[in-house]
Each structure stands twice: as C-alpha cells, then as structure tokens.
Amino acid sequence: MKINLNYSAGLQRSEEPIHKSNKESLERYLDKVDAAIKHGYQLEASTTASKDKEFMVDFLSLANNKKHDLNAHYCDSPLEMMEKIKLLLEENKMSARFVVNMGEGGTHFSAFEFLKTNDKISIIGIEPATVQGMGPALLAFRCMQAVNREFPDASFAFVETDLQRSNGDCGMFSLFLVNKMLKEKSAMHQIHEKNISGDLKTDHGILNKNEADFLIPPSFMKHTQSPSRLERYLNANSSIRDACINKKGETLKERQDRNVTSIESNGKKITYSNSIELKRRMEIESLFSHISASKR
Template identity: 35%
Template sequence: MKSQDSKISAYSSPQTSEGVSTPEGVSTNDPTENLAAHLERLSLEKIKNTPFNREELKDIIAGLEQHNADGSWIKNYYDILDFYMMPALVEQANHKYPEMNLKLAMTPDDFARSLKETLENGIKSSRLIVNAQDRGIHFAVVDHQTVEDKTSLVFFEPTSLRDTLPALLASRTQKSIEYYQLPQIHFATAEMNIQRSSSECGMFSLALAKKLYLESAKLERLHKDNVKGVLCEPDTPLSAEKLDTYLPARFYKHVQGRRRLGEYLKLNPEEAHEKVNKKGETLTERFEKNLVTTEGKTVSVSQHRKRATEYKSLMM
C-alpha cells in the first residue's frame, strides 16, 4: 500500500490499467499538461486542498478541447485532473440538483463516515462517489436508498471488477461499512463494464451519480431485490449481464464498446428506440455519432467531450 504522500503522474504513454503511470515529456504550451506536471509533484492530500482560479480553468478547458479535436486525448491520462476538479464538480452537481445528496469520499473510510452522517441525518436517498488513493486513482459511485427502514447500497463500478484497483476499491468500501458497524446495511457490488479507456472513471462516476438521482424511480426493483437478498449471491458481484436487466438506457449513454452496447440492447430490445438525450437520439445513434478514428483505432470520444462540458459548467 502506498502512503498518500507518494508521487503520482497524470500523463504517459498508454497503460493497461488506471492509476499510476510514467510521465512522458511535458509540453510547455499545453495548459492541461502543465497543470498535470505541477499536480504530480504534490501529494494527493495537498491536491485536494489546492484551489483553482477561473483563468486557469479556461486554459484547462481549451487544452481539453484541443485534445478532443486533434485526437491526442487517446494518448493522455486525465485522472489526476479529475481528482483535482472533482470536489468542485460535486458541489456544482448538488447546486444543480439540490435533492441529489451527492457526497465525495476521498477514501473508503471517508465513505463510511459520510454514510453514517447521512443516515443519522435521516436522509433516505443519496449518492456517494468514492475514491481509492493507493496504487493510483480510481473512482466509483454508490447509490443509497432506504427500503422499508433498511439501507440498500449498490456500488457501481464503471469498468471491470477483474481489474485489481476497481476490485480493491469495492472490497475496501464494503469493509469500511463493516468496520463502522452500521446497522441494517445491504451492500451489493455491480459491474457495469461500460468504460474501456484508462482514466475516465471519475467522469463515468459523476455521470452515473446524476443518472442514479434522475432515474431513481426506475431503480426501486434493484434496491428491493438487494434488501430481499435476491439481487446476487452473498459476496458475489452482480454481473454486467444481470445488471443490464435493471437499468434504463440512459445509464449507457457513454458506453465505450460496440459489443457492450450490443449486449445491453440484446437483453433490452425495447430500449433500442428510447431517446436518451435532449436531441432525441437513441443509444445507437448517439454511440455512432461519438465514434472517431485516431491512430488507426475507431473509438468513442463521448466521455472525453463530456469532461470538457463538465469543466465548463464550473465557469457559469
């Protein structure tokens, strides 16, 4: 386990998993890389307490948009930038949706303490974005609903639980609840497997948190089954395939794999014609619209574009 004072990097040549990476050269005319180079010299604890200013944010957004336009986003890793911006993004989300009750927990222990406070305040529904800090940066989101005086928690992992860091975060989040001996907790881990890129877990978790709030009425069956103990086997994650049967199409707006999209629509053919945004696009239409070809690969840039949009919201 690394201490919170360990050095971390944000930009590198491609890697296989999210988290710590080896820096490539830093460009002096790219504001996102300049900031990342500065942040990587700080501890995670110091980054949390490092405020940004509007001029700096304007430069960051310009850099992100340039990356999206020229395709260089595929080589870059933005996890440290999202870590830096996440407190402000969560605050902005709560400002837009006052009843969302979204909290940011920088460690699994912080998660348990935040949940305890939430329950003691009598809040029946909330969302918590939780982060792992050792071995790299990784975010996931937990949906909390109270069902018949029992607390249902579903941990949504945007990537695969076969990867070490996501599995570790899920395990530690659950153990933190056990350590604090919170009563009547029904905890389930669900694998979405919609993320293919290496540093978009923060953006996926933020987007999912909003969907969990906006689509909460459609998640009643999920939480009731969790409380009943029929959602999944004890200590066994809910597979992406089974999770697909519970979630509406809007949860898959940013899915990054064509095969994964096909798996969802095969199980939910009625969702194929569902409009998932204000433009009236279906999942397939939106997916195809966000495909770009760069370095000989056809990939979705949806979540990278969403990052720029989220950062822009902080300027308003």
C-alpha cells in the same frame, strides 16, 4: 417488500459554495481537453485522473446546486463514505449519492448511492468498468470491508456496467452516473429493493455486467465507449433498441454512432465513442463559467 422513500427528506436547500477550483488551473485543463478532442487523441490517464479528482468537489457542488435533491458528495476512500453516511443518518437524511475514490495506493472512482428505508440500509455501487481491472476490484473489496465493519447489517452490491474501456475516465463516468441516479430513481429503487431482499444475483457482492444489463436503465449507457458492449446491452434489452434516449430523438445506437471516432494508440487503430470526453469538456466549461461569473 416495497420501498417507500422521499429522496428529498431532510435535504437543505441552501446553495453550495464553489470554492476549491483554481480558475487558471481549470482553464489550462480545458485547453488540454480541447486540444485532445480537436486533434484526435486521448489525454494521458495520469492527467485526466488527477485533474478530475482535483475538481471533483466543485463538479459535485455545481451539480447539487442545479439539482437540489441530488445530495451528492465526494469521498476519497470507502471508509470516508461510511463516516459520511453516519453523519447523514444523524441528520435524519435517508439517502445520498457519492463519487468515491479507492483510497490509499492509487486512483479509481465509482458512483454510489445509499438508502435507508424501513430501518434497512442498502448501499449500491455503480462501477463504470468491471472488476477485471485492479482499480475496480480493489475499490469493491475495500467497500465490502468498510460496509461489513461499519454497517454489518446493511446490504451491499457493486454493479458492473463496462461503460468504460479507456484509462483515466472513471472520475467523469462516476460524476455522470451520480447525476443519472437521481433522474433514474425508480430504477435505482428497484435495485435497492432487490439488494435488501437478497434477490440480486451477486457473487461475493459483485453483480456482473451480464446480470446488470437487465437492471440498469438505458440512460446509464449513453457514454458506452465500446460499440460491441452497447450491442450486447441492446441484445439483452431488445424492447429499448428503437427507443429515443435524448431530445434529439436518437436511439442509444444512433447517439453512439454520432460520437464514434478512431485514434492510433501504440501502433493500433482504436474505434470508440468519445462522448465521455465531450462530457468532460462540458463539465469543465460549466464550472469555469460559474467561477468566472462569481468573481466579477
């Protein structure tokens, strides 16, 4: 079955307002992020998860203003995403992307894309970690329940990536993945196509990271924290090992090596890529600059 979809169909081109974020709170968060990067430690998960959530609506609004075909939304629960999809369908919008929180009882985010084509609906979740964690597992379960109840004929898959090994970075990973979904819409088309046709090798709706490695594009792996995880991805995709993935002409491995750092945590030395932390700083700086300019 061939998917034929214009992603921009029905999208409004008016710029989204940036209204929710408090400039002083954002500046304090930026100071904390800067200090952690400078002095070589990770912020507490309770800080990054809550602050990323606080600013997520405006992170996404800014992204939508930069990429008018992105059509990205924040939802605080899977059920809220279902309600948003219903509204989008009523407006004749056939695709959208979401950063979705697990809902009641905690904080964990994943990136999602919905697509309607040939009267069939596909909903794909791209999970920054794996369902071995409580947060991802609960989010996946709640999403499956919500889809089965609200769109019983839809196809749903929750795709592990294992990019994230840290605590509290799921929001920033999900924001990154939502942005990449537009750039990699051809790869996402293929995943949707397999999802609708039943060709994804899922287990109770979960596509494990080993199967996902053959489908997710290399740009999704830019911020992989674990060197061994990236090596497994490259072993599964040997043809891209030497491929350039950025304007600097770096391979995935070269890019990761440039961002590898070591920290002490609970008496242990941890070596990992901190590029998602650098990405967070860049997103905060961009939002801060936008808010500062708009208040002049």
